[in-house]
Amino acid sequence: xxxxxxxxxxxxxxxxxxxxxxxxxxxxxxxxxxxxxxxxxxxxxxxxxxxxxxxxxxxxxxxxxxxxxxxxxxxxxxxxxxxxxxxxxxxxxxxxxxxxxxxxxxxxxxxxxxxxxxxxxxxxxxxxxxxxxxxxxxxxxxxxxxxxxxxxxxxxxxxxxxxxxxxxxxxxxx
Numbered sequence: 001x002x003x004x005x006x007x008x009x010x011x012x013x014x015x016x017x018x019x020x021x022x023x024x025x026x027x028x029x030x031x032x033x034x035x036x037x038x039x040x041x042x043x044x045x046x047x048x049x050x051x052x053x054x055x056x057x058x059x060x061x062x063x064x065x066x067x068x069x070x071x072x073x074x075x076x077x078x079x080x081x082x083x084x085x086x087x088x089x090x091x092x093x094x095x096x097x098x099x100x101x102x103x104x105x106x107x108x109x110x111x112x113x114x115x116x117x118x119x120x121x122x123x124x125x126x127x128x129x130x131x132x133x134x135x136x137x138x139x140x141x142x143x144x145x146x147x148x149x150x151x152x153x154x155x156x157x158x159x160x161x162x163x164x165x166x167x168x169x170x171x172x173x174x
Contacts (some may be wrong), residue, residue: 011156013116014068016147016163021072025113029146032109033102037092044083045102048075048132049139054147058131063143065122070145075128076103081137099141105145105162116149 030047038044050056052075059073060066066073076099083091083098105121110117121145128140165172 001112003108006108010091010107010111011116012118013147013149013154014118014137014145015150015153016068016070016116016145017150018069019071021115021146021147021148023051025115026051026072026074026146029106029109029115032105033074033076033153036098036101036105038101039090040069040087040100042083042086042087042091042094042098044077044079044091044095045099046134046138047076047102047110048077048134049073050075050132055131059123059128059143062127062131063123066122066143066145067118069143070118071147074106074144075132075139075140076106076142076144077132077134077138078128079137080139096141103142103144110144110146111171115146115149119143120145 025047030049033045033047050059051071056070057072078095078099080092080095085091087094087143095150107117107119123143125140128143129138132140133138
């Protein structure tokens with residue numbers, strides 16, 4: 001798939017059919033996340049793939065933003081204390097940004113593999129961390145729900161006034 005096609009066709013999918021996502025595809029998704037850039041190449045992330053229906057149900061109970069019945073979920077987690085140790089005070093912010101870039105790679109790869117995805121931040125981080133049995137220094141930053149989707153959610157409207165040239169409000173009129 002062409003990169004532009006993946007970028008322009010990626011949607012937040014919340015309606016999934018009852019079909020498991022193949023483990024090989026889930027590994028490909030995480031590998032795409034691992035290849036995202038990170039500040040100072042610190043790679044402050046951990047990825048927890050969830051396919052167990054019982055775990056998914058527990059995660060849903062503490063995640064009001066998790067809609068539908070996805071076949072799988074990838075928790076993109078940060079090691080903020082470890083990244084602060086490596087990078088100094090800015091390490092905490094960089095760890096969260098690095099997780100976001102990894103999540104974007106995962107979602108673009110999902111499009112390439114014919115999967116729907118939705119990134120979620122509205123969840124109780126401590127509760128999800130406990131469900132995933134992650135140590136205290138590993139904190140879930142984003143959940144990416146995944147599965148084969150039903151229907152096409154359509155194209156969302158995009159702002160037309162978000163581009164500025166040389167300064168805020170600047171134009172490229174001539």
